[in-house]
Amino acid sequence: MKRYARTLTACLAVTLTLLAGLTSCTQGDENVTLRVLASPELADLEPLLAELKDDTGVELDMDYRATADLSDAGSSSYDLAWPVSDRSFLLRLEDEGERAARPESTPIMRSPVVVGLTPQVAGKLRAAAPGGRLSWADIADAAADGTVRFGMADPRRSDTGRAALVGVATAAAGTGSALREQDVSCDRLRGFRSGQTLTAASSRELIASYTGRQSAANALIAHESELLSLNASKKLREPLRIVHPEDGMVLSDFPLLLLDAGQRTAYRKAADWLLRPDVQRKLMQRTWRRPVNQDVTPSKPLRAAVGNALSFPDRLSIVERLVADYGDPASTTTDQVVFLLDFSGSMRGERIAGLRAAFAGLSGADPTSTGKFARFYRGEYLTVVRFGGRVLQERTVTVRGDGDLRTLERVVATAPSDDSTAVWSALDHGYRIAADAVREAPERPVSIVLMTDGESNAGISYEEFLRRYDRLGADAREVPAFPVHFGEADAAALRKAADATGGRLVDANRSSLLDAFKEIRGCI
Numbered sequence: 001m002k003r004y005a006r007t008l009t010a011c012l013a014v015t016l017t018l019l020a021g022l023t024s025c026t027q028g029d030e031n032v033t034l035r036v037l038a039s040p041e042l043a044d045l046e047p048l049l050a051e052l053k054d055d056t057g058v059e060l061d062m063d064y065r066a067t068a069d070l071s072d073a074g075s076s077s078y079d080l081a082w083p084v085s086d087r088s089f090l091l092r093l094e095d096e097g098e099r100a101a102r103p104e105s106t107p108i109m110r111s112p113v114v115v116g117l118t119p120q121v122a123g124k125l126r127a128a129a130p131g132g133r134l135s136w137a138d139i140a141d142a143a144a145d146g147t148v149r150f151g152m153a154d155p156r157r158s159d160t161g162r163a164a165l166v167g168v169a170t171a172a173a174g175t176g177s178a179l180r181e182q183d184v185s186c187d188r189l190r191g192f193r194s195g196q197t198l199t200a201a202s203s204r205e206l207i208a209s210y211t212g213r214q215s216a217a218n219a220l221i222a223h224e225s226e227l228l229s230l231n232a233s234k235k236l237r238e239p240l241r242i243v244h245p246e247d248g249m250v251l252s253d254f255p256l257l258l259l260d261a262g263q264r265t266a267y268r269k270a271a272d273w274l275l276r277p278d279v280q281r282k283l284m285q286r287t288w289r290r291p292v293n294q295d296v297t298p299s300k301p302l303r304a305a306v307g308n309a310l311s312f313p314d315r316l317s318i319v320e321r322l323v324a325d326y327g328d329p330a331s332t333t334t335d336q337v338v339f340l341l342d343f344s345g346s347m348r349g350e351r352i353a354g355l356r357a358a359f360a361g362l363s364g365a366d367p368t369s370t371g372k373f374a375r376f377y378r379g380e381y382l383t384v385v386r387f388g389g390r391v392l393q394e395r396t397v398t399v400r401g402d403g404d405l406r407t408l409e410r411v412v413a414t415a416p417s418d419d420s421t422a423v424w425s426a427l428d429h430g431y432r433i434a435a436d437a438v439r440e441a442p443e444r445p446v447s448i449v450l451m452t453d454g455e456s457n458a459g460i461s462y463e464e465f466l467r468r469y470d471r472l473g474a475d476a477r478e479v480p481a482f483p484v485h486f487g488e489a490d491a492a493a494l495r496k497a498a499d500a501t502g503g504r505l506v507d508a509n510r511s512s513l514l515d516a517f518k519e520i521r522g523c524i
Contacts, residue, residue, distance in 0.1 A: 109253070144376070335380055
């Protein structure tokens with residue numbers, strides 16, 4: 001009996017030791033809940049997150065908020081952040097001097113920002129494009145003439161909207177590299193913006209709105225994954241044709257960020273699970289996003305080449321200025337440009353031909369990328385003043401279609417006839433037009449373009465112009481003048497006028513009148 005008791009006691013001791021070990025392991029693998037600040041676009045992951053919890057014991061409590069730079073990340077007890085992109089967030093940290101605080105980041109999946117067009121519009125645009133390949137410039141051109149009416153998330157709040165805006169602006173700059181300060185000093189996106197008819201705080205809300213109001217827009221700018229998912233939902237009258245712009249796209253990588261370093265073990269479990277080949281396939285199949293795991297072959301709809309992946313700006317100030325220039329996409333904005341054009345006798349021949357070609361180019365005849373971004377757009381107010389020794393003609397149109405542009409072409413088709421040049425009288429006249437404009441519509445930006453090929457030899461003096469300018473109201477004095485130096489014009493005098501009015505001198509002798517006008521389009 002004693003031997004049996006000793007054996008039983010030993011067995012019980014071993015059993016208790018094993019149980020203690022098992023209990024210890026179980027306690028080490030307890031379920032963990034991590035609070036996550038997440039982009040609303042990631043709400044489609046909910047079914048997979050339940051599997052994540054079952055497999056790893058890590059539960060992600062997702063708080064979906066449209067915040068482009070994760071400005072809420074430090075104000076609450078978030079353990080992780082899961083945005084569409086962390087670019088704006090990292091730029092903000094760097095700007096605040098917290099570069100060393102950059103959190104651990106793991107890209108989970110990828111999707112480029114693309115354009116979805118209704119079949120009719122896609123067919124029309126592709127028929128006019130070489131090889132049927134469309135660019136952001138083509139989209140901007142079609143938006144300016146009213147063909148494209150698009151929806152895009154608000155870039156002030158949405159990562160997706162901001163990525164789209166950066167993509168369009170980078171293409172408009174035409175440098176092939178990340179935007180610089182000088183690339184957004186003149187906003188060339190007015191024509192593009194004139195085509196926006198639908199917006200929302202996030203692209204998820206945008207798409208939900210579009211499905212109920214499909215007549216409100218004939219294009220959507222969003223992630224490829226969102227448009228493919230929308231097409232697969234069967235909620236559209238016709239599936240959208242997805243365009244991967246030839247001039248490049250911004251690629252989002254949906255990074256998972258560790259905000260609380262104390263939760264690194266649970267974070268790594270979640271990130272490693274999301275990167276497993278089987279999970280990457282599920283992500284691809286359920287969300288239409290491209291896998292980051294190279295062992296997973298993309299499905300057929302996801303094999304379209306991304307091409308030139310556009311770089312994000314490397315300074316927060318550039319992004320902020322771009323977003324501020326774009327403004328509230330829910331509000332209608334139009335500009336008024338007052339063109340003061342020298343029609344004195346010295347403009348005869350090649351010079352007047354160049355002026356007419358410039359207006360034709362701005363009216364849509366210029367097929368270049370910069371021409372498509374700089375063209376006159378629907379809803380824009382345009383005033384053309386012809387002058388010689390006095391004001392010869394004044395005409396204002398609101399661009400609603402080709403007929404309005406032809407009206408302006410007829411104005412500039414008139415032959416030069418006056419042998420005098422009253423530059424400062426013309427500029428004074430332009431500011432009286434501007435004063436009336438800002439009084440009637442204070443919200444409408446106004447600018448003045450003064451083009452002359454000679455020195456002022458009639459009308460008021462420059463000093464008298466300044467006296468009259470100083471007597472204008474404060475709002476009118478905010479209107480910048482952009483003198484265009486052409487021919488034998490007095491560059492020094494024109495530069496003084498530009499400096500006095502907050503504008504800038506542009507030299508057309510170095511290129512052409514068309515290039516000069518394109519350079520200052522939208523410099524409000």
